[in-house]
Amino acid sequence: MEDKKIVIVAALTQLIEQLICNMTVVALPQIAIDLNFNIDMMMWVNMIYLCSLVAFCIPGAKIISQYGVKKSTLYCFILLFISVLISIFAVNPYLFLLSRGIQGLSCALLSVSIYMLIVNDLDEEEVGPALGIVGSAGYIGMLIAPSFMGFTMFFTSWRIAFLIFIPIILILFVLLRGVKKEWTTEKQKIDNLGSLIYVVTMALLAYGITILDEWGIVLVVASLILLILFVKVEKRVENPIYNLKLLKDARYVIGNYAAMAAYFTTTIAFSAITFYLLYIHQYSEFFIGLILLIAPIIMVGLSGFSGRLTKRIDPRIISGVAMAFIFASMLLYSFMHHFTLDYVIFASVLQGIGAGLFSAPNNKYVLTLVDVEDLPDASSLLSTSKEFGKILSGGIYTLIFSIFIVGGQLGDSSVNHLLMLSTHIMMMLNAVVAFSAMALLFYSYTKYELEYNLRTVAYIKRVFSTWVKDMF
Template structure:
């Protein structure tokens, strides 16, 4: 009877976490296709358009780790539920935004809600699934992410073309209500391995402010303000480490990085991987609609192979990581990702469609082969009491990488295009910017192979 109850808990947790995992990438990938339409409605330049995505990622990155620690203390399910509610409310407000700036602000609050889910969903799965089944569960969870990425561009393109871009947010509201009802009514139990411990507010404030300075500063380079904020952010990291190591219940146990090589290197690999891949769909969406002249619907259809191959490969990669050292799989995935990114550094005004599709298949296969084994390696390297923080740390690396990715794009756009609205007169510079961005991402990803390989070699 107890085993049956455990099986129900596992399946319910998997469904709840996977449904929530679907929401955010579905929103993001749908919105990428809609950004040119939003830019036309609000007369927004390329940099402002980038911030519609970057504000969400920045807010998520800032709050994921603090909420991960809060979840370990007060309960994973409680914070998970609060996150879905917050995300749904600000999805509605984003759909009613009267300007690009208000949309950026609402997206930031939407990102705060998402940060509560990021720091808890994987932790709940890790808590209820035994080690032998964990990789498969994480693979299924990531398949939900990739399904959101898959259907997002296609459905988002259709909705943008026929119902307007605001309909994307309202659909997210409906999906959010479904997930809220599912979690509240069906997911039983609570997980709080650090109940009774104190939350270190001082470290949380220093951490959040530091990340804000660092991420916003980097996105403002090469200007003077960007340099100042980036330097202040680096100083803030040092201050955070000094503060966090002197408290009894730290926000982030630094021993996880200093004494756990697998945890440290796997997180660094995640940071590199996501910083090189996140901006790919955004860049391809601009390329297909501005350079090749595709409609939002057609662009969404062309972008379908990338996340679709992720849906197929991710569960397989997750299950393999239960049998093969996940760091080996992650290294192979990182290599394929680098090759896939290299494809798009050579696109032009007359690039054939099969070339674009082939590049997506290679990139998607590599990304899926990296992600679930990398997550399995991170979660399998820590004790149960650190699941919330470990999950949140992995999510923070992912989100920081995503923000960094858009920071690199914003920097390249600032240097090569400038703060002007995208018109046919700027298409040549836009194409050049897209090529440069993919070259930078490919080089960084090739360097990231050394990180995952070293993590394996150093443990032998």
């Protein structure tokens, strides 16, 4: 019974994390009017959330594991509850931005803790199916977030959208508190200097990538310098905030890169489809919403199945095949302006199959590669990789827009061809990223399962040799 409670808590937590992260984009204009935001402050509504999210995943993992995964998760629910209340009752932009920063912090810690709950509590054969359910919930939240906010604003207001989370968070708190188990690691001194350097590094990197103008490039360079300093500091301390030795395992690095690639391609593809259908074909927002639901529905249907499939097939094979579907869909998207709507729907189906098959196997692959004591580090880097993928793709797409559409207005017939050129370039880049992840996953399997592969090759040679003798 407790196992089911933990899976439910993890799935619902993943759902509301993605909703909170992605739903404010639709409400920004109305929030700006109600709270008197200026243009710069509007940009910070999502920026401060993302910077907080990627900055605190890894430092927070050490605290969670040492002070108790269940207890820390309960405190995170309280923190998220407070942040949502601040959003609801915010009377000025500063309070609302404060709430977004706290939401980023609490969601960063929750994204780490839910993986630790599942991997620590469940048997290894049950981890895959559970991660499939959690992955489905995450995809649902990420992809219905704009529609959720849009419908809520149509009938009530953006504040009610935040209010809806209050009972859900309370339910999660009660469910998790009913779990009797607790998971901790040996308490060690926290590396405060390393934590500080890492938080500043990731905040600057996330901000710099998102704007990618002259100042953005400066911030990215500064963050890379700080990253080098962080590595040097971590090598010298006894208890680093992240075990850098994990990065020596190529399989682990490939798994995290694949996670980054999946979120890099999937999230920005939905923006590209929206622009294409809205500005090129001038379909209604309602119709576009229906088209965008195709991939999520398929993702939800396949995510649980792919988790169960890991009991019989190596997760890298499943993830590699999934990336092949994503690669094909990105290639089709890059040329969608030459074809009809049916073509876009078919590409969405391929994307949904790929994304649905990918998440659970790759999560299981990464999280089960490490020892139990390194699970906090593995969970935190996996979460960071996913969010970093979304930030990086959004920043690059914005940069491409700024290069080709200078001073133009989306929707004008004079810039439509530039919109399609920008989308073509971004989707081709997506295809390259997906193909590289696919190739690396298959390489990981063939390279690091050498003994099994040699037996397979020997068997094929023996069968082939027999067949040739029979023929002649």
